[in-house]
Amino acid sequence: MTRPLDGVRVLDFTWVVAGPVTTRILADLGADVIKIERRVSLDFGDRRGGLSGSLMRGKRSLVLDLNDPRGLDLARRLAAISDVVIDNFSARVMANLGLDYESLRTLRPDIVCVRMTGFGLTGPDRDHVSYGPTLQALTGYTLLMAEPGEPPAGFGYSYSDLAGGNLGALAVLAALWHRRRTGRGQLVDLAQLEAVASLLGPTLLARATDGGVSVPAGNASQEMPGAPHGVYPCAGDDRWLAITVLSDDEWKRFATTLGWSPERRFARREDRVEHADELDRMVTAWTRGRLAEDAMALLQRAGIACGLVANAEDLCARDPQLAARGHFAEVGTPEGRTVRLDGPPYLLSETPAHVGGPGPLLGEHGDQVLAGLLGLGEEAIRSLRVAGVVG
Amino acid sequence: MSGALAGLRVLDLCDQTGAFAGKLLAGLGADVVLVEPPVGAPLRGIPPFFAGVPGAERSLFFWFYAAGKRGITLDVGHRDGPDVLCRLAAAADVVIESEPPGRLAALGCGSEALRASNPRLVVASITPFGQSGPYRDWRASDLVAQALGGMLYVNGRPDGPPLGALGLQAYHQAGIQAAVGVMAALLARDMTGRGQDVDVSLQAAVAGALEHVPGFFHQDGRIGVRQGTLHWTRYFRVGRCRDGWVMHCTLGDWTSLVEWMKADGIVADVLDDPSLDEPKNRQAAAERVFDVLDDWAARYTVAELVEGAQLRRIPYAAVRAPEALLDDPQLAERGFFVPIEHPDLGATVPYPGAPFRLGDTPWRVARPPRLGEHNADVYRELLGGPPPGASR
Numbered sequence: 001m002t003r004p005l006d007g008v009r010v011l012d013f014t015w016v017v018a019g020p021v022t023t024r025i026l027a028d029l030g031a032d033v034i035k036i037e038r039r040v041s042l043d044f045g046d047r048r049g050g051l052s053g054s055l056m057r058g059k060r061s062l063v064l065d066l067n068d069p070r071g072l073d074l075a076r077r078l079a080a081i082s083d084v085v086i087d088n089f090s091a092r093v094m095a096n097l098g099l100d101y102e103s104l105r106t107l108r109p110d111i112v113c114v115r116m117t118g119f120g121l122t123g124p125d126r127d128h129v130s131y132g133p134t135l136q137a138l139t140g141y142t143l144l145m146a147e148p149g150e151p152p153a154g155f156g157y158s159y160s161d162l163a164g165g166n167l168g169a170l171a172v173l174a175a176l177w178h179r180r181r182t183g184r185g186q187l188v189d190l191a192q193l194e195a196v197a198s199l200l201g202p203t204l205l206a207r208a209t210d211g212g213v214s215v216p217a218g219n220a221s222q223e224m225p226g227a228p229h230g231v232y233p234c235a236g237d238d239r240w241l242a243i244t245v246l247s248d249d250e251w252k253r254f255a256t257t258l259g260w261s262p263e264r265r266f267a268r269r270e271d272r273v274e275h276a277d278e279l280d281r282m283v284t285a286w287t288r289g290r291l292a293e294d295a296m297a298l299l300q301r302a303g304i305a306c307g308l309v310a311n312a313e314d315l316c317a318r319d320p321q322l323a324a325r326g327h328f329a330e331v332g333t334p335e336g337r338t339v340r341l342d343g344p345p346y347l348l349s350e351t352p353a354h355v356g357g358p359g360p361l362l363g364e365h366g367d368q369v370l371a372g373l374l375g376l377g378e379e380a381i382r383s384l385r386v387a388g389v390v391g
Numbered sequence: 392m393s394g395a396l397a398g399l400r401v402l403d404l405c406d407q408t409g410a411f412a413g414k415l416l417a418g419l420g421a422d423v424v425l426v427e428p429p430v431g432a433p434l435r436g437i438p439p440f441f442a443g444v445p446g447a448e449r450s451l452f453f454w455f456y457a458a459g460k461r462g463i464t465l466d467v468g469h470r471d472g473p474d475v476l477c478r479l480a481a482a483a484d485v486v487i488e489s490e491p492p493g494r495l496a497a498l499g500c501g502s503e504a505l506r507a508s509n510p511r512l513v514v515a516s517i518t519p520f521g522q523s524g525p526y527r528d529w530r531a532s533d534l535v536a537q538a539l540g541g542m543l544y545v546n547g548r549p550d551g552p553p554l555g556a557l558g559l560q561a562y563h564q565a566g567i568q569a570a571v572g573v574m575a576a577l578l579a580r581d582m583t584g585r586g587q588d589v590d591v592s593l594q595a596a597v598a599g600a601l602e603h604v605p606g607f608f609h610q611d612g613r614i615g616v617r618q619g620t621l622h623w624t625r626y627f628r629v630g631r632c633r634d635g636w637v638m639h640c641t642l643g644d645w646t647s648l649v650e651w652m653k654a655d656g657i658v659a660d661v662l663d664d665p666s667l668d669e670p671k672n673r674q675a676a677a678e679r680v681f682d683v684l685d686d687w688a689a690r691y692t693v694a695e696l697v698e699g700a701q702l703r704r705i706p707y708a709a710v711r712a713p714e715a716l717l718d719d720p721q722l723a724e725r726g727f728f729v730p731i732e733h734p735d736l737g738a739t740v741p742y743p744g745a746p747f748r749l750g751d752t753p754w755r756v757a758r759p760p761r762l763g764e765h766n767a768d769v770y771r772e773l774l775g776g777p778p779p780g781a782s783r
Contacts, residue, residue: 004579017602029575044606051606101750120748123724129643129706133620133627137638140713142620142629144557145546152629152636152710153554153619156545157602163560166567166600171747173574174419178395178752180581190747194727198746200558200713201455206439207714208728208741209451214712219534219555223407223437223452229534231543231552240553242543244532305519305530307539307594309553312608312615315541315598324524327595328605340609345564345599346572347521350587351579 002351003030008176010034011075011082012059013099016042017132017158018192019088019116020055021165026084026172027058028344028353034082034369035061036075039391041362048358049339057331057341058356060365063391066097070389075099077374080107083179084172088116091126101187110185112175116168120191130192132158139196140203146216164195220276221246226269227276228254228283231309234292240309241292243283243299245272250304257302258286316340329355363391394420395752399577400773401485402426402476403460404467407434407559408533408593409489409517410456411566416485416573417459418745418754424483424769425460426476428467429783431762432457441736447762448735454759458731458742462760463769469781473500475774480505480512482773485573489517492527502588512586513576515569521592531593536561540597541604545615545623553617557713565596625677626670629710630685632693636710639684641673647703652687659683717741729756 008031012023015037027033035056044051065071076099079085085104087094094100094115101113115121118130136142136155145154171188179185197204202222203214219230219242226246234241245254248269255262260282266272272279287295292308299306310319316328329343344353370376370390384390399421403413417423425432437452438445465479466472477500480486486505488495495501502514516522519531534555537543542561547554572589580586598605603623607613620629626642641648649662661680666672673680688696693709700707709715716722728741745754766778 002579002582004575004582006582025571044603046610049606050610051603054606054609119721120725123721125721128701129704130708131627131640131642131706133622134638134640134706134708137629137636137708137710138719139716140711141557142638142710143636143712145554147548147551147554150548150551151631153548153551154546154557156547156615156618156621157604157623159542159556159560159600159602162600162602163564163567166564166571167746170415170419170567170570170574171749173571173578174395174752175749177574177578178749180578181398184751186752187750188747189750191725193721194725194744195746197713197716197722197727198743199560199563200716201743202439202452203558203713204716204743205451205455205740207712208717209441209738210439210443212714214714217557219552222533222555222557222559225438229532231534231538231555233552240538240543242532242535242538242553242555244535246532300526300529303530305532305535307531307535309538309543310541311544312541312604312613315539316605316608319539321520321524321526321539321592322595322598325521325592325595327598328609342599342601342605345591345595346568346575347590348572348576348579348587349590350583350585351576353575 003353004351005029005031008032008084009082010084010086011036011078013087013089014116015088017055017161018165018168019086021162022116022168022172023059023086024055024057025166025169025344027356033059034078035059035360037061037063037362039063039065047361048333048337049341053339053359054342056359059360060369061360061363062366062369063363065389068389070384070387072097074370074374076107079104079111081373082108082111083176084112084114086114086116090129091117091121110179110183112172112179112185112188114168114172114188114190116164116190116192118192120194121189132161135160135192135196138193140200140214144214144216147218148216160192160196163199164190164192167195225273227272228279230280232284232287234287234290234295236291239292241287241295242307242309244305253302254299254304257299257304331355331358333358366390392751392753394755395749396421399485400424400483401487402479402483404486404488404490405517406432406489407437407456408562409487409566409569410434411563412487412515412517412569412573413460414456414458415566415570418756420752420755423460424765425457425462425760426465427462427762429464441738455742457759459755459757460760461765461769462763463766464763464782466781467498467500471779471781473498475779475781476500477505477508479773481508483512484577485513485515487515487517487569487573492518492522506586510585511580513573513580513589514586515573515589515591517565517569517591517593519593521595522590533559533561536593536597540594541601542597545604545617547617548619549617560600561593561597564600565591565593568596568599621677625674628677628681630681630688632688632691632696635693637688637693637696638708638710639681639688640706641680642670643705644703645673648705651699651703655687657683657687731756731758733758
């Protein structure tokens with residue numbers, strides 16, 4: 001079946017998380033993504049499935065020693081027949097290898113070259129090393145994800161890598177669209193700092209205009225104020241229900257469903273916000289004895305936005321909605337195993353994106369890529385392997 | 392220079408749950424026309440407001456999401472509304488909407504009706520749970536989507552409640568995934584000649600912004616837990632300096648970090664344990680290691696500690712408030728914030744700019760539209776006449 005990026009080749013030097021998130025979207029959309037890897041790769045367990053498999057799904061893997069001129073030459077020859085070259089090293093690495101945009105353009109004038117760095121290709125911090133947690137610290141997520149009056153407790157994972165990676169895919173698609181119309185490639189300079197900062201728009205505009213100080217909001221509403229709004233404990237161990245009641249109509253439906261007489265002092269939104277703590281205690285008294293699943297179904301039937309706080313098992317094994325959307329894919333491996341992987345979160349009706357295969361083993365497609373794309377003979381490949389240029 | 396998507400026309404019917412998608416496409420240079428009800432989009436009523444004073448043209452929330460879009464009014468519920476929308480869509484490449492599933496179809500302007508006169512049209516829908524499935528008609532907020540999408544459970548103190556993300560990140564992820572889906576559909580249109588539907592759910596978009604949670608469950612049934620600021624890799628944890636918080640990092644140059652602490656007179660077993668030269672062992676001993684780092688960090692200010700770490704190429708970072716970004720030298724040098732003039736208010740406001748930079752096709756930020764500001768222009772350009780009755 002046709003996929004939107006059929007015929008597009010991506011030479012992928014990315015590693016760890018943010019870059020692979022970008023290229024997994026391109027692979028889901030049908031691009032031929034060739035991972036250039038080092039002999040020692042930093043994996044999170046199983047490369048076929050699991051976290052590593054989800055990051056590398058549908059890609060091919062080639063191990064090249066880029067410190068050897070022959071390895072570098074192979075990388076350049078692959079770049080010359082690629083549409084996109086992408087890396088997420090710190091700024092100077094690709095330049096030192098002679099694989100920066102200016103050099104790549106001489107090999108392929110219409111190349112789309114994507115450089116994903118922590119701080120960007122210019123500016124005083126361009127050579128600073130960053131990781132997801134450090135970027136989240138610098139941009140405010142860490143400080144403000146806290147219960148009121150409590151120390152920072154936020155982001156137990158690198159959301160910024162996912163956010164930056166997903167935005168990176170949009171950048172590539174836009175650049176490819178532009179290239180199809182004009183015949184021109186270009187350089188994409190994606191600073192993860194800017195990518196995650198751009199996702200704090202309303203807060204930044206507020207501080208830019210009021211000069212105020214941001215304080216942690218806990219689980220209070222960050223759009224229209226309202227109450228009750230938060231996460232409430234349910235029956236069982238570490239079970240919770242998120243509930244959002246904003247408008248007066250929603251409040252009426254909510255109170256009626258719980259069998260509460262509509263008290264006048266809670267009738268208006270402002271009054272509910274003022275008495276949010278008291279409401280939270282009342283809601284907690286109601287949720288505590290109920291299963292999150294039951295409370296969720298009851299309130300949703302009344303048109304109240306609510307949802308259980310899904311742990312990994314709820315999400316991956318029990319959620320009927322994600323299952324109905326086919327969110328998780330089961331794919332076979334060449335070893336005869338079946339692995340489960342995340343799939344694309346958006347559905348296209350005519351040319352669907354889908355998981356093209358499991359994650360590759362390290363260097364799995366070396367022969368295939370070197371013979372099939374560069375026309376190297378068996379003997380040439382064997383001697384490159386013996387020399388340690390190809391893994 | 393024009394944007395990468397110059398020449399593309401997008402009709403944006405979204406509320407706050409989907410508004411980020413159109414903002415991204417507008418930033419990339421598409422002509423995004425925000426279609427608001429004549430009373431104004433609900434976003435205009437969402438705080439904060441400029442100078443704290445409510446008003447349809449004063450919502451900073453609206454400003455952010457509408458910056459760079461043009462604005463027209465149309466009452467889709469008016470008896471001519473659906474027809475006007477179909478005719479507008481006939482002159483567009485993309486429609487993005489966030490109505491409850493089936494509502495536009497019931498009005499006679501669902502994606503099939505919109506595509507009847509324009510087979511090349513891409514219709515993207517952003518809804519809580521998607522266009523089909525058992526939760527199709529359920530409701531969600533940003534927090535609820537984070538809950539059912541798996542983000543909430545792993546954020547917060549181990550002994551405290553799950554904690555939502557700063558800044559409506561479920562809406563933002565859905566917006567990004569919708570923009571990705573729209574671009575994919577447009578690229579497919581080059582091959583097939585036809586448009587298609589893009590179905591984005593807030594819940595699935597959140598699930599697509601997780602890191603270890605689904606992968607580890609699929610691999611061996613492991614369930615990620617809340618552990619405060621201790622990152623799941625166990626290489627990062629927040630510590631306290633004299634004047635604020637800092638992000639510790641035990642990846643990078645451990646030897647330099649140990650030397651620095653020893654020079655400061657710190658005595659601790661973790662500083663004399665050669666097995667900790669191996670990152671994996673620091674991961675295993677994370678609590679012990681970070682406790683020692685915390686005692687040591689308490690004698691420094693955040694600025695002193697971060698500067699010392701950067702000199703040694705140890706990737707420490709200050710735990711800052713978002714407002715620190717407004718004065719960040721790196722962002723200033725790169726011109727991240729874009730001054731936008733609001734002549735009616737006599738104010739020039741720095742707007743957050745590009746999430747990424749395309750070298751030859753720059754990102755665009757422009758003043759958000761006043762209510763109905765582009766009615767005359769857009770109705771003339773798209774329908775060849777004055778604004779219809781349904782626009783009032």
